[in-house]
Amino acid sequence: MRGEYNTRQKRELLRFLKEGGLRHFSVDDVVFEMDRQGEKVGRTTVYRYLEQLAEQGSVRKYQNAQGVTQYQHVADADACGGHFHMMCSRCGNLLHVDCRLMGELSDHLMRDHGFVLDPRETILVGVCEKCRNDGEAVDHGPDGAEGCHHCL
């Protein structure tokens, strides 16, 4: 059965994801950055382990604007279950939205359209404030997560 053995690769991969907070990575990012930290983990192993974590819900998985799979660790399996995400199509960063309004939208779609919205899978796409101001693509730094100051 899968996930039985406690190996160095699993330990280090999990540590790496935890330390990354809510950052999102491609498989390449993970391989490259872990290598930089002196932890060699095979690309295949990264794919397989992230897939496994995704199935059990402790990482989320989505496609970025370029069609490359991105992964994000959610410490608590429910940490990102209650809110939504916005992705900036310019810089690719993921922002977290925890609005009453999103709940209302969910309720409405369910009640009036019979559609059960999945916050884990849905990503709102647009252009973030910084990119809009800069007028060009920029990297917002390690995370890009921001609290909403106007609704919860």
Add this chain to the structure above:
Amino acid sequence: MRGEYNTRQKRELLRFLKEGGLRHFSVDDVVFEMDRQGEKVGRTTVYRYLEQLAEQGSVRKYQNAQGVTQYQHVADADACGGHFHMMCSRCGNLLHVDCRLMGELSDHLMRDHGFVLDPRETILVGVCEKCRNDGEAVDHGPDGAEGCHHCL
């Protein structure tokens, strides 16, 4: 300059898209189905022409859950510009949402989060009514577009 010549491939491709209504296709779907209709069009040409149409706004382009690029023809370039789309993660169908609530959400994200939501790129993911009732994946037929009976 691009788009100058009126070729058989362009004509047929456009006809095919128009006849498809709001269906969404992968490049493979287009090549395969057109071939079945007796219209041979090279895969490369399909890629190039769809890309061209996407740039000028008459087809929308997005990644499905498996990371394969999907295209959808929007007869009028603005036909799908003002509203949002929901995709059922079970059957893959795209539904159209034209709610006041989505407008409110846009306004709020803009005003309070500085985020400019793009209706063309954003796809709400969840499970549609039919799949929820069926309890399993089904194909809802050629389109799947539905009007909203409760808000505009």
Add this chain to the structure above:
DNA sequence: TTGCGTGCAAAGGTTTTGCATGGCA
């Protein structure tokens, strides 16, 4: 006739799979 459009073939990039080896329990 000119030069855009087409499509084959090849390259590019990402992800999956086969298989022999390594290492946990």
Add this chain to the structure above:
DNA sequence: TGCCATGCAAAACCTTTGCACGCAA
């Protein structure tokens, strides 16, 4: 010792690019 985990190499996919030929204007 038994069996899962790992990682190399190769395959499988999807998409883009190079290039010679075809065809619209």
